[in-house]
Amino acid sequence: MKIDRDAPIGVFDSGVGGLTVAREIMRNLPSEKIVYFGDTARVPYGSKSKDTVIRYSRQIIHFLEEQQVKAIVIACNTASAFALDAVKDELDIPVLGVIEAGAKVAAKETRNKRVGVIGTLGTVGSGIHEAYLKQLDPEITVIGKACPLFVPLVEEGWLHDPVTTEIVSRYLQELKDKEIDTLILGCTHYPLIRSTIREVMGEGVRLVNPAYETALQLKALLAEMDISSSGTGEEDFPYRFYVSDLADEFKDFANSILPYDVSMAKKIDIEKY
Amino acid sequence: MKIDRDAPIGVFDSGVGGLTVAREIMRNLPSEKIVYFGDTARVPYGSKSKDTVIRYSRQIIHFLEEQQVKAIVIACNTASAFALDAVKDELDIPVLGVIEAGAKVAAKETRNKRVGVIGTLGTVGSGIHEAYLKQLDPEITVIGKACPLFVPLVEEGWLHDPVTTEIVSRYLQELKDKEIDTLILGCTHYPLIRSTIREVMGEGVRLVNPAYETALQLKALLAEMDISSSGTGEEDFPYRFYVSDLADEFKDFANSILPYDVSMAKKIDIEKY
Known part of the structure; x- marks a missing residue:
């Protein structure tokens, strides 16, 4: 064709x-x-x-x-x-x-081989990022975290808001504790709260925007x-x-x-x- | 039949x-x-x-x-x-x-004829509670407020949580300012955060649970x-x-x-x- x-x-x-x-x-x-x-x-x-x-x-x-x-x-x-x-x-x-594209970059960028993935329940539950990442580099550990409140927060337009900061901190604490150095924004809405995610995760963590x-x-x-x-x-x-x-x-x-x-x-x- | x-x-x-x-x-x-x-x-x-x-x-x-x-x-x-x-x-x-049932009770209970309705964007935007309430008593003023974050908060199980209290306070402030004396919980999930809604609205407001x-x-x-x-x-x-x-x-x-x-x-x- x-x-x-x-x-x-x-x-x-x-x-x-x-x-x-x-x-x-x-x-x-x-x-x-x-x-x-x-x-x-x-x-x-x-x-x-x-x-x-x-x-x-x-x-x-x-x-x-x-x-x-x-x-x-x-x-x-x-x-x-x-x-x-x-x-x-x-x-x-x-x-x-979008998953393939994000996984490729994350596998290339991570230094400590600890990659976080945030997304909806469906995406995180599917384990698909893990499957792609492990295929690219079997030594990578993937830590997934579903964040179901992020989409409605974005759709409410509460992009720069103390409530959003609090919810982001709560969801992401586990990923910080597990010392990831790379985080895939695994839901299309999340780039719109990227600055809050950046603030919570700190400058040391590479944020991957699959879009x-x-x-x-x-x-x-x-x-x-x-x-x-x-x-x-x-x-x-x-x-x-x-x-x-x-x-x-x-x-x-x-x-x-x-x-x-x-x-x-x-x-x-x-x-x- | x-x-x-x-x-x-x-x-x-x-x-x-x-x-x-x-x-x-x-x-x-x-x-x-x-x-x-x-x-x-x-x-x-x-x-x-x-x-x-x-x-x-x-x-x-x-x-x-x-x-x-x-x-x-x-x-x-x-x-x-x-x-x-x-x-x-x-x-x-x-x-x-469920709308008819809630409206009937709210119309009977309100003293100052100022009734609040909370629900999804669709329910509140439809104006249906207002239509029913006005039919029952044309003197009633209806103040609607869509609360799109309540459903995901309930589904996360954050029923008794400072974040939920903050979000409930923010959504309901307008209804308090407008001095409603009766509030219809116009979404099936809302009875599960009834105690937070009660705390925010105070004892003076009658909460109607359409369920x-x-x-x-x-x-x-x-x-x-x-x-x-x-x-x-x-x-x-x-x-x-x-x-x-x-x-x-x-x-x-x-x-x-x-x-x-x-x-x-x-x-x-x-x-x-």
Whole structure:
């Protein structure tokens, strides 16, 4: 199959969080077009079973294929954990997950081989980061910690707040006690409270933001496959946004974190795919 | 249609929260059987649109009808807000919602006609409590406040915790400033942090627990229709639990709040209904 270099990148997430990944792609690959899908009707994936998340991911991938994307980024950590391996071989185009990208950098950066991972119950419970990290370096010890209050804190906008600092301190104390030197922000919302996490963990701990690392990995992969955008497109706004519910609320959140005015988010019936 | 008095009561919720309603029915109507459905695959409903919640509710009601229930209790506030009126006329059996029950008691109890309502974004945004309360007494002023962090705090089990007290104080300050004398706990999880809410609001404010009021209203309705259980059943465990996902996790939560050992929670595919 010949891949069209000027086709868009498909990015999907269980909701709005994956916009932090889309944002890094916009910043680091400015000539690429993006089709983003947020599964706002069925968010969150973090508390759902593996079978359910795989089924949802397949539906979204069918939708993105219909949009003729040239590559797919699974921006949702839970979906990366549960569905990436299952869907990879079913597709003719490359698929990247945020978990792989974060794990690669963490394995390279850690000095004492003690890596922390924070995320939702689903992501941390899956042990997927540990599996990737151990494959890269069997000597690495992985300490996971689920932080279910972080997403609602971010969605409330309490990004710089004593309550957030207290909750972050409480969740992360165990990781400090276990003397990790590298911490993977294993949920798309967490980069938005990165400064509080930095403050609590101290300067000695390397924070890995998989959104940023995924954008860099995507850039390298497109170059390697020789399918980077030719950049000759003349679109005013090369980004399209789709959701399964509540398109207006999505637009508000998108406008609060993206450096662009998101004028349109279209609602589709994902259960038809 | 002749209703079988020894048929079970159907109770449904978007997830585990409705178990607080089931618990009040068990306590106050001990000879009634219950079929509970928790839509754990699609939780939470609070951030979904009205159309989506109505569609989900209809699917669940079809499932409960197949279980031959004699009455249905919508234990989920969002589903009561969005779906009760839509489904009421489609059914031959009585349907009760937690919102109606709470509103009736609040309207009767308030002295200064200033009633507060706390709940999810969906419930509070729907304005449904206000609609019911104004119908009962047009002089009542309703002050709504969405508290999206309460559910994850309860699910973390931080029921008696300084962080919870701080967050409760922050959310409820506005209601105190507006001098409400009655507060409806408009989300099924909230009775589990009732003591913190009581501490923050003070003794002067009447807290209305719709779970309890719904059980009393159901009892009165069954008596009035002469379809109360004859109590001659000889079942060891007259309660059945169904979920759309993660049956084991559901069982754990159920066992933590119910005074019974929930040995079985069966997973069904609700999207087939």
